[in-house]
Amino acid sequence: MTNIKQFYSLILLLSLLGLSCKQITKSVDETFHPNDSLVKKYNKENRVGSEGEYTGTTKTTTTTSTQHYQEKFVVINGDTVKTPELQDKAKELFHDLEQLKQKQTPAGSKEIQKRVNEFLKDMNLAQPGSKNSNTEKPATKVRKGMLSASQLAQSEEKLRQLPQYRDREIVLYESVHFYEDGSIKLALQHPENPKYVDAYQYKDGYWSEPKPVQARNIERRTFPLSKINFADAQKVIQIYNDKAAQVEGAKPTTTAYISIWDNGMRWFPSTISGSRKRYDIQFNNDGTLKRFRQE
Template sequence: MKNLNNIPHLILLCCFLCMGCKQITKSVDETFNPNDSLVKKYEKENQFGTNREYTGTSKTTTTTQYQDKTIIINGDTVKTDEMQDKAKALFHDIELLKQKQTPADGKEIQKRVNEFLKEMKLPQGSTTNMEVEKPAIKVKKGILSVTELEKAEDKLRNLPRYKNKEIVLYESVHFYDDGSINLALQHPDNPKYVDAYQYKDGAWSSPKPVLARNIERRTFPLNKMHFADAHKILKIYNEKAAGIEGAAPTSDAYITIWDNGMRWNPRSINGSRDRYDIQFNTNGTLKSFRQE
């Protein structure tokens, strides 16, 4: 019965009222979980003591308060005798419907349970309608602003091992739309070594060794380019993409290095009908734009 997601709440409530009615508890136990009592499972998960005192922090949103012959649920008073009779009738109906084991009967059970929950002022429906903690959604903020990119470049130049030394980029530099920058630098003292760095939250990470290849062909001096030019790339690219049917804008920009030269990327715009080649100068200005 995949739809009976509120049954554990129902069983817990009724067990508080009907602890002396062992046959009802057994019937529900065999109906919905033949291998393990839902009541025991709920008590274990929610830390009820041997005397049914609460010993943990409950995650349920229902506030229950007991009095002599009434029960107060979320501010509504219900007579315990009346609730007990309704619970017995509900369990009887569920047992009869459960024996048929057809899809129609499953829906009827859910309907019957929801009617009871509505009367008891409890949540209804499947788990999709109940309060569930939702995972945090990562919000993309775009690449760093021009000023922030300038600061990132300045901080890179002032890293202790590179201060007052030439900084040589290796292979690529990536400007991501989460505000981070990934790059690799040739070691200032041993040109055969390369280390990777990441800029995030206003600071550069510690160096991480890179297994580099063809270093002599994959390097480019930092003083011949500027991080802030990444904004020019995005602006030009997206303006061109806006005029091409089916083309999507980009939020990332990156540099690739080969034969001691650098190229801004992306270098093509794909539409639903046409494809265009787009090239940029080192300073981020448009070099060429043509249909392929």
């Protein structure tokens, strides 16, 4: 019964009689070889004539989907189609389908499917088994890339504005990682208890809630935020990639991070490996080049 309704719902749409369109999602054989008694019953209940015409009272409706019915034309998926033109093509389609259906052969079924697809494409309707390009678009994975210098500075300012750290010195613990997806991960010494450390992540413009971590050697692995500029990460990446371009077989970097030890900091990556040579590269705290030499 479902297959029969799908078939005749399509025909009624094509005749512009205000009934909703249902795409053909079942097999061609099942769709176009219904039980005769069920067809007659459905025709009687829905007032469908022998030529597929609607024999009841026609009502004009307006929907908010991709089909909008008006008096002299129809807007389908953003394209305006004249009513007489669509009616003629619908009548032609119905006639072709009736002839093909009478063949009762696998080849006829394939030809039916082909004919329906041609009509749907011509009328800018979604074909069976496909998604409507105007309502459903395939998910595309967007690669945001590392934050710009201004965005990095903004993330740093938002960190300073966290309620628990307002009017307090912020002390970084162990490391700060700047990732190619635009996120930042770091850990901070607890604002109330200096023996505790909490982890934070910056993503989509916001800092996460603190998550407690097991910390050790806190005294040797802390560094004040006031002596670091997040925007310098862009300098490090730019300089690193400029030098890597001069080394045969070396690959550029898309990330950078700060390592903290003995109350000092160091930028990474610190080596450039080519196909034949390897180089040591070091940066000053402000992200400028300190040393570049072959190992």
